[in-house]
Amino acid sequence: MKSVIGWGFIGAGGITKRVMNDFKELSDAKLVAVFSRTEANAVQLAQPYGAKAYTDCEAMIRNPEVDAIYIATPHHLHMEHACLALELGKPVLCEKPFAPNAAQVRKMVEKARETGTYLMEAMWTRFFPVTRKVMQWVSDGTIGDVHYLTADFGFSAAENPQSRLFNPDMAGGSLLDVGVYAVSYASMVFGSKPVEVLSRSRSTSTGVDARMACLLEYENGQMASLFSSISTSTPQEVRIIGTKGHIEVPRFWSPREARLFIGDRLEDTIKDERTGEGFGYEFTAVHEDLRSGRKENALITLDESIAVAETLDTLRAQWGLVYPFEG
């Protein structure tokens, strides 16, 4: 792999602009190509970085300067774009949720394995220094045995049937937009899929989940209570609760701080004094994987991405939420 990795971005919406603010600070990566169906968007994102704008996705991927692909289209398009890139032998970092359902995630993973090409879900949360330290506290037994985890991720959006968030055709709803962070976090901490999923949700007028709460039970009796919403302003915090103490992670999905409590005494606080949102961490992880010739990332394996997608499927099945394209 080259010392500076050339990236091609698929999608030129709000998320890619946020990502670029962090990405441009990386010394070992550069944006070389951008695809968007809307030419103006592709040009607008590409131009400041001297990257090439495309409205032909395959041509962009084939560009020999493109060493890796980042996919940030709406999630109902991820599978198509990921499989195309993998087919063409380009490593892929694909936004979360990997795809709207486990069947699509499995197809992407099969394609990666079939072609021997790198694939990773852009679950950026896992790559923050704060998250890594939290996981170290957990695995060191600092808070004893973990019995319980709570996570909530909600914000209050005005209901707008035109917006992706509320659109069933685009796999809208709270679960896939933000709930996936909570489910994935529980998966990371407990290291397995829940054996039991109990849940309730409420719908938007457009028929996607406005909010949901679930209780997950894991094999050894650990439990997680998760909440997601696009109509509720929540604290957006994870709490990992053990026999001896607990850990609090405010804004856990992009954390700047975590607090360790032993009993009710604040024992330690760690901080990430980064500037920017922190998208750089996951790109650096991909770079390390690519340079080491790994086909997937150890902190978010493909099997775990499948397992998380299966939990999301189970939740939606309990609510009877089927997207039109799943017909």
Added chain:
Amino acid sequence: MKSVIGWGFIGAGGITKRVMNDFKELSDAKLVAVFSRTEANAVQLAQPYGAKAYTDCEAMIRNPEVDAIYIATPHHLHMEHACLALELGKPVLCEKPFAPNAAQVRKMVEKARETGTYLMEAMWTRFFPVTRKVMQWVSDGTIGDVHYLTADFGFSAAENPQSRLFNPDMAGGSLLDVGVYAVSYASMVFGSKPVEVLSRSRSTSTGVDARMACLLEYENGQMASLFSSISTSTPQEVRIIGTKGHIEVPRFWSPREARLFIGDRLEDTIKDERTGEGFGYEFTAVHEDLRSGRKENALITLDESIAVAETLDTLRAQWGLVYPFEG
């Protein structure tokens, strides 16, 4: 009712000693009598206050200086003691949980109504200035519509089959010891019984619940995730989460502080600068009721105590937890 109300205490264990630390600061109440099956305990509690020690419960209740009875025996004995006091026409403040199951609570309530005698569950949480302010924020719509509530109450105790906490014959377990606070808090905020109860628990080796998690759904789609444990050191916090913001109440069961967030901005903090644990508030509430001739308290009605007991029953039924005396 006299200007200084004479109280008789039933039970002289750890809880009555804590209560007395606050009770003795009240200007309009005095301890006049104490009953305990163990004479030394009765004397030890009564003597410093010039109260009379009894090992005959009925005789203590009949003492004409006793205007009101406070019951702080283990909860499997509450019904017997409460019904005796009510039968003798003495107003009763009875520790939480009111009784180990709804059938016993209903018998106590029937006895109160039959005899026209005052009865109140000592759910002291409701009478703190912080709790009252929190409920005002909720009812004022300060955080918008409430969608979700979380509450946890857990501490880590060494498993000891001799201890009340772990003893099925004494209705041990996390739910009745501390979970009741979480269930009662949700009942207070949502003003009704859940229409759906989903839960899981884990047992101690003695067969009571070491910990439990539940997801409660209310009629209008509000949800609560509650956790209780006698083997887990939890934050012991309530969060009430709405469309516009949320409220955090650390140590919600005996709160000194509550924080109001609008979006993610800390908007207001209220504090209770009391000395002591705060048991005085509930006694003052009883005094006001008695002086006004009320037969129950408006902040914790008897019907609500029954409803909470029914929810606790539902939870235990889901786990198959039956106490030996429930045969």
